[in-house]
Amino acid sequence: MDTRGFYDELADRYDRVYADWDASVTRQGRALDTLLTAALGPGPHTVLDNACGIGTQSLGLAALGHRVTGTDLSPASVARATREADRRSLPLPVAAADMRALPFADASFDAVVCADNALPHLLTAQDVTTALAETRRVLRPGGLLLLSTRPYGELRRARPRSEAPHVHQGPAGRTVSFQLWHWHADGERYDLELFQLLPDGEGWTTRVSSATYWALPEEETAAYARRAGFADPLWHAPADTGFHQPLLAARHPGRWTG
Incomplete structure (x- = not known):
């Protein structure tokens, strides 16, 4: 099954992967908000949740006041994210899009989140580089990337x-x-x-x-981020962030003026 098919087929039951999905939405949103605030100052910030799935991170960040847009390769997943946002009366514009070709203008977002082990679905060096370069393109100068994967080292x-x-x-x-x-x-x-x-x-x-x-180890993922033009990539352990996976934080190399 290809990646889109995997998530299309899973969309209506993805929340059941979690013991308590609603609690996970809240917990992950808070963890990401803490990192966003530490790096960029008080929000709200414009955030792209790149590979948003059914909205686990998007909903948590939107509930905290951030202006979140979600994209995902899976149309069924973004449709589910829309339903979940409507149920919570949260604004969450979404689009079905490939992270290697994002449908946004340059410098559109203060931050990009790419969480829940999404990047490792890309199986070649070219695809990983292309996706990270696209992420940097849509970030404002000085903007922040937050990327999580499993601890592959x-x-x-x-x-x-x-x-x-x-x-x-x-x-x-x-x-x-x-x-x-x-x-x-x-x-x-x-x-x-x-x-x-x-x-x-x-x-x-x-x-x-x-x-x-x-399964790209942490140091290799950081090296790809540097090659794509990011500055200061740094991994944060779950024990330090409260997030369920290691998180890579990296900055667009321009000057932040937010």
Whole structure:
């Protein structure tokens, strides 16, 4: 399954990956807001959530007053993000777009968020470089990139074959989600199978979605950011930010005048 198909098929049940999605929306929004404020000063700021999915980070930031726009490769995901924003009475313009070709003018945003391990769906050096260059293009001088991935330096060494199950409690019952990882011979890329056991009356329905990732270690991701023109890339650990993944912060090299 290609990346768009993976997220299109998953959009209506992506929230079930989390034990409590609404709590995660709030927690992640606060963590990102703290980093935005520390780097750019008090907001609100204009933020592009690049690979917004169903709105996990977008909704949290919009609820804190930031002017957020969401884009994602998956039309089904951005449609779900719109529904979730409407349900919360939050402004959230969205568009289906590829992060390698963003539909915005130069210098449109104070900050770009690319979270939840989205960049590693790009499997070649050219695609990663192109996406990061596009991100820098739409940032204002001095603007901020916040990018999160899994801790791939550690994971490349360990090459785990699975991830522990997560249980989501919803109105219809419990959903169990777990992952199997199949590492390629190059030791860098892996195919992920996401299994979800969905409550179905007295039994279960099983849904399986598959995607491929490039497990770039932190130092390599930072090097790609520098090659794309970013300044001062610095990784922040989850223990320091309260975010669930390591976060790379990097700046557009121009002078911030916000």
